[in-house]
Amino acid sequence: MQKLNHKSYLSLSKNSKSAELDDFNNKVLTLHDGTLLKLFPKKKLLSYTAILSCAKRFAYNAKKLEKLGIPCPKIIQVYRIPSIKYDAVHYQPIAGRSLRKIYKCDTEQHDYLTDKLLNFINHIQTHGVYFHSINLANIILTTESEFGLNDVLDVKFTWKVLNNWLPETDNRYIVNINKEQDRNLLKSSFFCIDSSFDEKKQKKRFNRLKKTTFSIANKNNNTLYLEKILKYDITVEPILNYQFVRFLHTFGKGEGSLDTFRILKNEDKYFFEKIYYSRSIELKNTLFFYKKIKKTNKNKFYPEIIEKIPGKNIEIIIFEKIKHIKTNNNKILLKNALSCIKQLESIPSKKTNYKISALRHYQKSIEFCNKNNLSTDPILSACNIAEALPSFFAHADLNLNNISSNGVIYDWDSSGYYPAGYDLAGIICETELYNSTDIVKFIENHYDTRNLRANTKDLTISTLFLAFLMISGRKTKEKTLLYKKLETYIVNKINYSK
Structure with a gap:
């Protein structure tokens, strides 16, 4: 990160135009040579972004995407500008048109572009690239007819391939659209629009539920446990066909599921209950496996899914209970x-x-x-x-x-x-x-x-x-x-x- 004094900043931003406005005034400046200067307010000392600033994260994400061959901004320099208490990233934007503009102007291409967008999401998730929400203004159709990402600040990277289930969902993909106009543009397409698009807020609620239910399970209070589950997601139907036996002493650590499990009973058969966050990668991976394996393999080496109880925010999966015999051999x-x-x-x-x-x-x-x-x-x-x-x-x-x-x-x-x-x-x-x-x-x-x-x-x-x-x-x-x-x-x- 290079320090930029006030004189140099004024020289750099001379004759620039504001490309985007927000609460922090000029957030993105279009400079005289067509490059962009994206400004980020300097955060408080005791914060994560004070350690890894937004400007640095933007540049890091762009360089990593470039290595993966995904079109993205070309980073020129990252600046710290003490005089205005901002950090900035100077970059060359992707040449092309935003998907939002194309959707507005060319309705005949909607179906084609939607299929192409699904393929693009499939492609980037193949590389373990994930972003929480889709803003059509930040997806660019380049001059080479490829899709690229224009704003890469909130991109996440993971070791796992995330696109396992995508080809199996009949071209329907649950996405989080964070702009009202974008949701309206895509309503006529093949998308299932998730109305609760604030994914981060929902995940925080789910994480609180994980901590609460973990504590309740330790106290062996099944009544309170169910009360918290049904309060968190009122769309989930109460489990009436099964009798509670006990909480499982083995606790999980999955990010997309509760850390506590229950053993249930129906007549003389026992079952294992696992509760997933409905938009979690873990749930999608599990369902994808069971769908695939039943088509290709008749030898059962896994617990069967007995029942799926879907809700808006969670999905309860009831598995058959097969005794787990651990071995150190x-x-x-x-x-x-x-x-x-x-x-x-x-x-x-x-x-x-x-x-x-x-x-x-x-x-x-x-x-x-x-x-x-x-x-x-x-x-x-x-x-x-x-x-x-x-x-x-x-x-x-x-x-x-x-x-x-x-x-x-x-x-x-x-x-x-x-x-x-x-x-x-x-x-x-x-x-x-x-x-x-x-x-x-x-x-x-x-x-x-x-x-x-x-x-x-x-x-x-x-x-x-x-x-x-x-x-x-x-x-x-x-x-x-x-x-x-x-x-x-x-x-x-x-x-x-x-």
């Missing part, structure tokens, strides 16, 4: 995990252009190599190979708590399409199989009997690479060991030159 854990991975291969893979190189795990692993005097060349080669492979459906959280010794796999909240070998890499780390001298042979044997639209060599490299990324940098010995195995395999198999 790594052989049993590995056997059941491999069986799960094999079953998931019945769900077709797909090309997602997953950008592993833009993820935090990758950047941390590169830092680990530099810190420990390890060449990054094998990592770069492995990353290119892994990114070129199709993505495969994965549970993405195979661990001791989710794998029962009877072969049942629980908790599909994180499931979806991930880079090839993701689950196998995860269970290798979970069971510390990387210490085995036969780890490479084990991975090769796992893939040799499969027909996965990829060769064994590339799949093995991808799995070793992902396992290397997953291991914490604090485990220097283990991470270095995996690095050496990956490096040796690349040298031997693809004639990689050090």
